[in-house]
Amino acid sequence: MQDAQSHAPSHAHSHAPSHPLSPSAAAAPSTPAVAARPAPSGFRGIWLPLVTPFTRTRTGTGEPVDHAALRRLVEHYRQSGIAGFVICGTTGEAAALDDAEQLAVLETVLAHANGLPVIAGLAGNHLPHTLARLDALNTLPLAGVLAPAPYYIRPSQAGLLGWFRTLADRAGAPLVLYDIPYRTGATLALDTLLMLAGHGNIRGIKDCGGNALTTQALIADGRLSVLAGEDHQLLSTLTMGGHGAIIASSHCRPAHFVALYRAVQSQQLDVARVLFHAVMPVVKLLFAEANPGPVKAWLAREELLEDVLRAPMTSASPALAQQLVDAVAAVDAAFGATAAHAA
Numbered sequence: 001m002q003d004a005q006s007h008a009p010s011h012a013h014s015h016a017p018s019h020p021l022s023p024s025a026a027a028a029p030s031t032p033a034v035a036a037r038p039a040p041s042g043f044r045g046i047w048l049p050l051v052t053p054f055t056r057t058r059t060g061t062g063e064p065v066d067h068a069a070l071r072r073l074v075e076h077y078r079q080s081g082i083a084g085f086v087i088c089g090t091t092g093e094a095a096a097l098d099d100a101e102q103l104a105v106l107e108t109v110l111a112h113a114n115g116l117p118v119i120a121g122l123a124g125n126h127l128p129h130t131l132a133r134l135d136a137l138n139t140l141p142l143a144g145v146l147a148p149a150p151y152y153i154r155p156s157q158a159g160l161l162g163w164f165r166t167l168a169d170r171a172g173a174p175l176v177l178y179d180i181p182y183r184t185g186a187t188l189a190l191d192t193l194l195m196l197a198g199h200g201n202i203r204g205i206k207d208c209g210g211n212a213l214t215t216q217a218l219i220a221d222g223r224l225s226v227l228a229g230e231d232h233q234l235l236s237t238l239t240m241g242g243h244g245a246i247i248a249s250s251h252c253r254p255a256h257f258v259a260l261y262r263a264v265q266s267q268q269l270d271v272a273r274v275l276f277h278a279v280m281p282v283v284k285l286l287f288a289e290a291n292p293g294p295v296k297a298w299l300a301r302e303e304l305l306e307d308v309l310r311a312p313m314t315s316a317s318p319a320l321a322q323q324l325v326d327a328v329a330a331v332d333a334a335f336g337a338t339a340a341h342a343a
Contacts, residue, residue: 043144043176043204043225045083046257047119047246049091050074051292052105053305065101067108069305074112076304077251081258083244084117085109086146090183091248091292094121096310099133106140117143119176119246125150127163131170138172145171146206146246148178149186157192164196174203180229181209190214197223206246207237216240231283235276238264249283251295252328253337278334282327289316297321298328 053069074085087109088094088102097105110118120137122145124130137145147167149160168175177196181187188209196202197218204225207215219226219241228237228245237245238261250257256279263272286294293309297316300307307315
């Protein structure tokens with residue numbers, strides 16, 4: 001029932017359409033045959049970059065992680081059809097968690113994921129410290145490690161190659177590149193990404209680079225699982241042949257996003273388009289203020305956690321929180337909460 005094969009390679013594109021130049025098509029004799037690329041091993045489906053819940057304190061500082069709420073979230077989402085969890089990423093406010101807190105969050109999720117794959121975020125710009133944290137992650141049964149470029153220092157392409165190859169050499173789980181230059185200040189050039197794709201332990205990319213030509217080239221190259229990281233690029237990435245997504249908006253009615261993904265895989269593109277346009281008002285609202293403020297506001301309305309973020313992050317405005325409730329209700333009115341009759 002899972003859409004993700006996290007460890008075992010897959011050798012068939014379940015989502016590949018019958019190509020008009022395939023032997024079964026009525027092509028002219030002079031038309032060249034097009035060989036299908038093998039599917040990259042790795043990551044598929046809709047992955048949820050889970051928020052980290054906190055408990056409010058009287059002082060308003062040092063809010064502890066709410067592990068009871070974290071368990072509720074994992075149990076809530078694990079039956080929704082998602083491919084797996086991404087923990088301690090941007091949406092999980094990893095920058096506000098110390099090393100011990102991040103490990104504790106990962107351990108709670110792994111203990112309650114019921115076998116669903118878990119990817120851990122690993123961001124840093126001090127190589128020895130990052131490697132020490134990676135060694136700690138290597139003790140956990142992870143499906144992958146999501147790593148962005150070292151932020152703020154803006155290394156050369158050679159420096160980026162060295163950084164990611166060093167992490168991949170040390171990682172016990174496959175590395176997923178996190179290309180997000182507007183947060184890190186470092187752009188991964190296409191040539192760099194293609195060289196990294198040749199490393200045996202680099203298996204995917206969360207694509208937030210904002211360059212459609214790069215996205216297309218990586219999909220065509222076929223060695224990495226290309227996962228949309230920008231929520232509004234979900235449909236375009238999937239229809240180009242991308243393998244899934246890591247998107248914060250899947251916190252709101254994840255079954256709709258899973259249905260959209262499956263519709264593309266089964267070539268029901270009309271269904272996928274209807275679902276995409278239906279959820280886009282929710283997606284826009286979720287990013288109208290700084291992520292994960294809107295996500296947490298909506299989850300608080302659902303009574304899944306307290307609406308608490310760690311400074312300098314702030315809660316979403318009450319007006320936006322109500323707009324989100326109304327927007328999700330509109331999607332529910334059209335499809336139901338599970339998108340059961342959308343497929």
